[in-house]
Amino acid sequence: MPAALRTAEGRLLRAELRGDDDERDRILDTELDDGWWPEVTSAAFTIAAFRRFGKFGDRHLVTTFARRFVERAPGGQDFAARTVEAVVRGAIGEAWLLGAVDPVVAGEMMYPALFALVDELELDDAQVDALLAEAEAAMAAVVLPPGGEDAVRVEQQQCHRTGQRYLTDADRLPDLTRRMRSPWRPPAAPRSRKALRRQAAAPEPSTVVGRFLWALAVREQNSPDRSAETDGTELMTLALTVMVLIVRQYLPKAPDQREISALTKRTWETFRPQTDPIAIDHMVRRAVGEKTPVDDISAGDRYTAAALVLTAIADDWGSDARAVGAVIAEAEQTAIDEGRSLTPA
Numbered sequence: 152m153p154a155a156l157r158t159a160e161g162r163l164l165r166a167e168l169r170g171d172d173d174e175r176d177r178i179l180d181t182e183l184d185d186g187w188w189p190e191v192t193s194a195a196f197t198i199a200a201f202r203r204f205g206k207f208g209d210r211h212l213v214t215t216f217a218r219r220f221v222e223r224a225p226g227g228q229d230f231a232a233r234t235v236e237a238v239v240r241g242a243i244g245e246a247w248l249l250g251a252v253d254p255v256v257a258g259e260m261m262y263p264a265l266f267a268l269v270d271e272l273e274l275d276d277a278q279v280d281a282l283l284a285e286a287e288a289a290m291a292a293v294v295l296p297p298g299g300e301d302a303v304r305v306e307q308q309q310c311h312r313t314g315q316r317y318l319t320d321a322d323r324l325p326d327l328t329r330r331m332r333s334p335w336r337p338p339a340a341p342r343s344r345k346a347l348r349r350q351a352a353a354p355e356p357s358t359v360v361g362r363f364l365w366a367l368a369v370r371e372q373n374s375p376d377r378s379a380e381t382d383g384t385e386l387m388t389l390a391l392t393v394m395v396l397i398v399r400q401y402l403p404k405a406p407d408q409r410e411i412s413a414l415t416k417r418t419w420e421t422f423r424p425q426t427d428p429i430a431i432d433h434m435v436r437r438a439v440g441e442k443t444p445v446d447d448i449s450a451g452d453r454y455t456a457a458a459l460v461l462t463a464i465a466d467d468w469g470s471d472a473r474a475v476g477a478v479i480a481e482a483e484q485t486a487i488d489e490g491r492s493l494t495p496a
Contacts (some may be wrong), residue, residue: 159183160191161283168269168279170311189258194286196261197242199268206244207408210436212322213239214443216271219317225310226263232447233429235260245412251419251428266310271317353473354480358493360386361483364393367458368465368475387454388491393482394457398438400478401464411435418456418463431456 156162159182166174204213217236220227227235238257241249249257269279356362363386365371402410414435419428434456436443445453465475483493 156280156283156287158191158287160187160189161287164191164195164265164283165280167309168266168312169276172309175309189262190290191283191286192265193258193261194289195282196265196268198282198285198289199265199272200239200242203268203271204239204243207412208243209323210240210408210411211441211443212318213243214433215322216267216317218444220264220267223313223315223317224263224267225313227267229263230256230260233427233433235264237429239264245416247416247420248428263310266312267317270312270315273316353477355476356479356483357496358385358389358483359496360389360493361479362496364390364458364461365472365476365479368461368479369470369472370462383454385491385493387450388486389479389482389493390454390457390461392486393479394434394460395438396482396485397461397464397478398435401467402435402439406439411439414460414463417467418459421463421466422459426452426455426459431460435460 156165159178163175163178163183166172166178203216214232214236217239218232220235221230221232222228234252234256237248237252238260241247241252241257269282272278274282356365398414402414411432415428415432418431419426430448430452433443433445433448434453437445448456461475465471468474486493
């Protein structure tokens with residue numbers, strides 16, 4: 152005997168998840184012909200996402216699920232993988248990410264994603280009923296109109312289960328054991344002029360693009376001239392190298408998702424109109440050695456993410472010109488050692 156579901160939307164989802172087209176059509180024609188508030192779908196999606204990934208779960212699994220959902224799931228092709236990842240992660244603990252997604256798009260995405268998560272969890276019919284009953288219980292305290300002219304008529308393409316999982320154990324994030332340097336910190340202020348003369352000077356940027364990035368990071372109003380750098384290649388090269396060095400100095404070794412999320416959130420909230428937070432997140436994860444896909448991030452967005460992360464970290468360091476300059480100078484030398492050409496200042 153199927154579990155009793157109190158809402159028409161819950162019964163509709165049960166019929167769709169079971170592949171019962173006749174029952175689906177009956178509910179749409181009789182119980183939901185005036186439209187409805189799609190509340191059970193979002194609650195069931197959130198519960199299923201928590202079950203599969205947990206709070207602040209394996210970030211690599213979420214990223215991989217989002218990409219495979221877009222590639223394989225019925226209805227998934229209508230969404231960008233980074234949007235899917237933002238909504239899933241927003242549902243399981245990083246709620247701020249939902250602020251970067253159009254609410255209508257997020258709601259539309261949760262419907263096919265619920266089917267994918269049910270397949271990923273390998274739920275049978277009884278377990279699907281229990282999931283929907285739990286979703287109804289979670290929404291019981293929410294008072295919304297039952298229908299009528301102001302209700303939402305959900306125009307959604309009918310989805311179906313594929314019976315195939317999207318992830319395997321091989322998709323889990325490997326333990327990152329790369330040794331990372333301790334953050335560079337300026338020495339304590341000397342107590343005498345004699346000590347001041349003995350103190351070694353911190354390295355400073357010595358290239359056109361290095362000094363430009365330094366001025367950008369410490370918010371120097373009189374930014375240096377970039378006319379000698381015309382095609383942007385040197386700027387991109389150095390910005391990405393700086394990002395790797397400064398992120399590895401700023402974050403602890405093998406950072407968890409909460410630490411990466413905090414840096415991404417700080418960067419995005421400071422420069423919100425500039426870029427996609429998931430693009431920033433992927434670039435940060437790439438910088439700490441994770442094999443995160445960045446093929447769908449444009450060159451311009453990669454540079455923007457690198458420059459904004461640099462500035463956000465510099466802000467957190469109190470715009471310490473010596474500390475920031477030392478990282479950029481090291482990045483210049485790293486790029487030169489790798490055979491890259493940087494125009495001297």
